Amino acid sequence: MTDTFTPASLAPSAAEKFRTRVLPFLAMAAILALIPALGPSRSLLTLFNAIGINIVFALSYNMLLGRAGLLSFGHAVYFGLGGYAAMHVMQAVDDGNGLWAHFPMVALPLVGFAGGLLAAAVIGWPSCKRAGIPFAMISLGIAELIASAGFMFVSLFGGEEGISGDRTYGPLLFGFDLGPIGNVYWFIAFWTLLATVAMFAFTRTPLGKIGEAVRDNPQRVEFVGYDPQRVRYLIFMAAGGFAGLAGGMAAVTYEIFTPESLSLLPSGFVLLMAYVGGIRFFAGPILGAVALTYMQSNLSDFSAAWQLYLGLLFVSIVLFAPAGLAGIFGAIWTGMRSPGAGARLLGWLKVTVAALLAAAGLVIVIEVVTRITDGYGEVFTPFGQPLPPDSALTWGLAAVLLVAGLGLLRLWLPGKREGRR
Incomplete structure (x- = not known):
């Protein structure tokens, strides 16, 4: 007598689901809650805030590269436009204009999400008609176009000086004040955890799964009845939205946004974070954001050639460890148990x-x-x-x-x- 095969027998157990889908986020929440208890300095809190912003930014980029196979050289466009949208709303709140006078500052990342999503919806419609190298070249051209516009349209982008605001104005949500740097940390920690959970949940949706199929074999996906172009477009919009959310977090944290945030420099840096961390692992961009943000913040204190070291690290990862830091740690963990x-x-x-x-x-x-x-x-x-x-x-x-x-x-x-x- 043989066992009867059922598709349900391939599903992970409840314990496995908890270990892989719930426990990591509980550990992340515990780490975020533990950091203030250690009494970090203001400079360390500022570093942790930058890490949180870059975690969301890198994860949003990996929705394109790691999940949909779209290499973009202009992802900072959506980060920057989302941040600018949040900054304009912040100024409206500061001035007490209309309904915006009742908008809480802690919700500005939602404005950034909407700004990034809208920009991705407009730009992605023609961009996602191509994939591979043509898509990468289109993203590069759009990045240069938007970055140039940042210096041309002063009323919208503020020119070289950018636009600034004050996060301490506006109504308080549950009495939470964004004045102290410690409170800003909790603001960043909340949105980092929420965005990370949301992006992980997106990878578990049918759209997230079919995006991986489009990455690996778009012809097969089209054969079974799905439109690869539409799948890429929807994922592109989601990635732009979460990049804009990171921009909204940055707007509240730094209270200023300049056209440099739209340039190729942050677009290249987010590519480094995602790839060094490991684009085939959800936790990879998180590791890459932590490592490279720390290096960017601290290496410059020790060496004038810190950017060269970042480049050498990227080249080494591409040549010798294409699975990234997450792949290295995963191989060590598997090897120790084998x-x-x-x-x-x-x-x-x-x-x-x-x-x-x-x-x-x-x-x-x-x-x-x-x-x-x-x-x-x-x-x-x-x-x-x-x-x-x-x-x-x-x-x-x-x-x-x-x-x-x-x-x-x-x-x-x-x-x-x-x-x-």
Whole structure:
């Protein structure tokens, strides 16, 4: 006698659903609630606010790239237009104009969502008629067009100075005041968690699932009766809406918006966050936003070449770990639970040591060259050891570390060993 197969037997159990769909958000909420209890400084709270905004921004971008397979070079357009919409409403609230005088500031991200959604609905109609490289080129052209308009239409975008407002005006919702930086953190934490849950729920909808199918095989999707262009358009609108929501969060946090928010720089940065974190994992953009926002905020205090390090990190991820940080952590977790974990961990440790040796040599070269080109006569002094540019020891140490690290990587990387067999 054989067991009868039913589709329901493939469904995850209730415990599995709780572990994968509920527990991560409970953990995220617990972390967000724990941070203020640790007594962070104002600068740390400002960093956490920027991380929350970038988490929503990166997740919205991954709705395009990771879920629908649409590579956009202009996603900051919807972030910026949503932020500008929120800023104009903030000014209306500050002035006490009409119905806006009764609009609570804590709800401004909804205005940003509406602004981003409307912009995506208009721009996405012609853009989503193409996919792949044509779509990417269209997004690039639109990004340049909107960014230029930001400096041309001063009454709408404020020119180079942008437009500003005051988040402390307007009615209070449940007595919540956005004046103190601590309250702004709770505002960001609430909208970050709400937007993250909403975007995860979107991935579980039929539209989210068919978007993944369009990404992988649009011809098959069209064959079974769905219109890939319409699917892309609907996902494009949702992604633009959530990008605008992140823009609304930024408007409340910084109380100013400039045309730079519409430029290619934030569009490139959100691409880095999503891809470095891992576009095939929902948590990937979250990891990428945390890591790159921290690097952007702190690396500039230590090195003038911090943007070069971000670029090198992106290139390294593309070449050696295309699954991103989430893929790396997932592989480590799976490897630790599989047979032969000891040997596998030893292999990973050896590769990590080799990579760190090569990275140390590269850092010495970059920092010494940076100080030479600055012309201020500064000496790179890691861990209290001066490495002057005119010393043979400096260049010899860099060469030894680079050669040793790259040589050991060539020896220990699994792909290299298999290729020689």
